[in-house]
Amino acid sequence: MVRYDHHATGGTRLTATRTTHLIADEAFRALITRHTGWEPLLEPVEPAAVFAPAAPGRDLASPAALLRADAEAVAFHGRDTELADLHTWCVTGPAGTAVRVLTGPGGQGKTRLARRLADTLGREGWATGHLRSDLTDHDTHPHNLTTLTTSLPLLVVVDYAETRPRLLRDLITTLHPSRHRVRLLLLARSDGAWRKDGLNAPPAVRDLLAAAPATELTPLNPRGEHSARPARDGGADPTAGRVGTFATAARDLALLLPRVPTVPDYDWTALAVRLRPPDDLAHPRYDNALTLQMAALATLLQHGPSPADTDPGDSLEEILLLHEHRFWESSAEAPAYKLGGLPTTTLGAAVAAASLCGASDKAEAVAVLRTVPDLPTDRVQRTAAWVKGLYPAEPDHYWGSLQPDRIAEYHASHALIDDELALTDVLPAATPGQQARLITVLARATIAHHNAGRIRDSTRLLRILDTDLDTATLDHTVLRTATAALPHPAPLIAPLAARLTQALVQALSQRRSAHADPAAYEPELAASLSNLGVRLSEAGRRVEALTAAQQAAEICRRLAADNPAAYEPDLADSLSNLGIRLSEVGRWDEALTATEQSVEIRRRLAADNPAAYELDLAASLSNLGIDLSMGRRQAEALDATEQSVKIYQRLAADNPAVQPGLAASLSNLGIRLSEMGRRGEALTAAQQAVEIRRRLAADNPAAYEPDLAQSLCNLGIRLSEMGRGDEALNATEQSVEIYRRLATDNPVAYEPDLAQSLSNLGGRLSEMEWWDEALTAEQQAVEIRRRLATDNPAAYEPDLAQSLSNLGVDLSEVGRGTRH
Secondary structure, eight states, X not given: OXXXXXXXXXXXXXXXXXXXXXXXXHHHHXXXXXXXXXXXXXXXXXXXXXXXXXXXXOOOOSGGGGGSGGGOOSOOOSOHHHHHHHHHHHHSSOSEEEEEEEEOOTTSSHXXXXXXXXXXXXXXXXXXXXXXXXXXXXXXXXXOGGGGOOSSOEEEEETTGGGOHHHHHHHHHHHTTOSSEEEEEEXXXXXSHXXXXXXXXXXXXXXXXXXXXXXXXXXXXXXXXXXXXXOTTSSBOTTHHHHHHHHHHHHHHHHHGGGOTXXXXXXXXXXXXXXXXXXXXXXXXXXXXXHHHHHHXXXXXXXXXXXXXXXXXXXXXXXXXXXXXXXXXXXXXXXXXXXXXXXXXXXXXXXXXXXXXXXXXXXXXXXXXXXXXXXXXXXXXXXHHHHHHHSOOOTTOSOOOOSSHHHHHHHHHHHHHTTSSOHXXXXXXXXXXXXXXXXXXXXXHHHHHHHTTOHHHHHHHHHHHHHHGGGOOOOHHHHHHHHHHSOSSOGGGHHHHHHHHHHHHHHHHHHXXXXXXXXXXXXXXXXXXXXXXXXXXXXXXHHHHHHHHHHHHHHHHHHHHHOHHHHHHHHHHHHHHHXXXXXXXXXXXXXXXXXXXXXXXXXXXXXXXXHHHHHHHHHHHHHHHXXXXXXXXXXXXXHXXXXXXXHHHHHHTTOGGGHHHHHHHXXXXXXXXXXXXXXXHHHHHHHHHHHHXXXXXXHOHHHHHHHHHHHHHHHHHHHHHTTOHHHHHHHHHHHHHHHHHHHHHOHHHHHHHHHHHHHHHHHHHHHTTOHHHHHHHHHHHHXXXXXXXXXXXXXXXXXHHHHHHHHHHHHXXXXXXXXX
């Protein structure tokens, strides 16, 4: 800041004060905050072209705008531990570049936490910023990332990291040679191939990504968290923490509602004081910070002077969209657009098209809008400009999007479900970048609908995608981006993921054949084949999955032979996947060989770089335990599994993202201990696995319900071994219930598991001497296994033989017992 002194003696005096000194002054910050409503922030000048503005979004044109992470409408709270952990990671340790990954569902608070971290470090003299969200892998002009080079300590936050894996690698390639302190914080819905695949990045960049700790952001107010406030029955109130969070959100939102032009004048602050939270505040959905804020905003608006006309059971997204309609309608009538008279459904379809596709320029926007039914041709241009005015875009982009993402995904998906848009029309009109974004949005919406209990919506959306992709032509760059961004694990969208990954493999194979240097495509092709094996297996197509895994391993062996330093990690991955695929089709000896080779490589890699490869080693050791057990080498199997559990337990102490792997390893440990006759310890391990997987499945059923069903089935066996028949039956019945539901939606993937669970249920029922029910369960298992064994005798004939033996026992006992 430069000041001109009019009263200087002896000439004119200019006084310059560093902005860093002003920001460090608490009185100055308080003055700015009092007069603007937001704290002043520093942002570096040189990288302004690649960083999003640091200041909070102040254009509160509609109620939904209050929920944007950059609006910071609700005071930051409750993340002191996470903030301190990230701050320590930034300021300690050696100089140079370090990478960290923060995952969690949309609305969990990842972006808000990262903004707080950036603000804190900015006041400590760091250069900080969020990479603009509109910079993608599909941009036609290269990004000038060298503007990020600085001698200052630097924090770069990359949101939506899973949707732009190549840009991410370019960024790390630019920054990693720095001798100064550089920290990259990557935000994503889930970890997966977007981080782990090489994608032709230099080895140093691959190692940085592989070694990056992936931490899952836990709920702000998880179930069971409570204060000392008693409930009416005298016990502790399990929702007390959420009640306080709801009240805080309502109070803060009420302060800003008067700034929203479409909201009527009202004493919102007084309303917030007397507002009651929802009756179902104990529901798992309120683990999510955004859900609580959405509930607070919807409750305020619905108790204000102009509530929306809602139906019982309407979701929070639907209620807030009804209020958003008023914003659309009033702005459409403005003289600049002259769209009065267009139905709200047509306006909504235009907003949905923007949410699905985005647009980097007016031509892209107009092309997509031409697919909106009932939008007159002479109004397309004005409608494009109207959408542009609704939701401001990042620099160099034409359209922004309805925010937050959860509301945008809900609205865009319902435009397709309710036939307000046709995917068969939108896909051909979209550019490759728009197509990749569209697929990502719809995949996320499918999972969100399922996790919210809107099963009909998720099923309908998957059917639309499956049908309409049949006629779509997708460029390999679309397939590359879309497959990398798909969450994993995600059994719900396994058929979609397999379809897209298979198309990518075909496209890469064709490009390799036509290229002057076919070897240039082999690393990416190998990674895609390995991912294809995983996705096909999740979809139940195990024989095809094995073929893909074999092809991936063959290419990786060749690459690693020529350049072991660069490609041994890929070889270990492909061998691990190959071992799993071989075991799934009953080829246990070959599976053991592949898994042993994977363990050998990963032990060596983990010895040199434990941060990058210990988790992979733990997974391979757990798989090795299974393969050794099938070879009747039980003592060795137990040793390998115990090694796996020890690694997972040590890493899980500091990183909740390791919990899924720990649960799988504990589940396997229970089986291995049982095989050695250590049944009490086996039961403990099985119980721990179920406890973890119940928690995971409650937060994300689409990803973790199959694992929970498996662990419940194992728990039933362990309880039976300990003579606890009633509990064993209960656990097994829960397993069957989940598998029945999963097999109804995807029989190819889940009928083998359903058959196993039904057979176990028959065993539990026969132990209780309820022979009729046992017979029914075993007959159902036999029916499924006969069909499976016909297609793949090597994998399923042993199981069929066991079920037939059980069936014989049940038939001989029918009529001797009656269930009471």
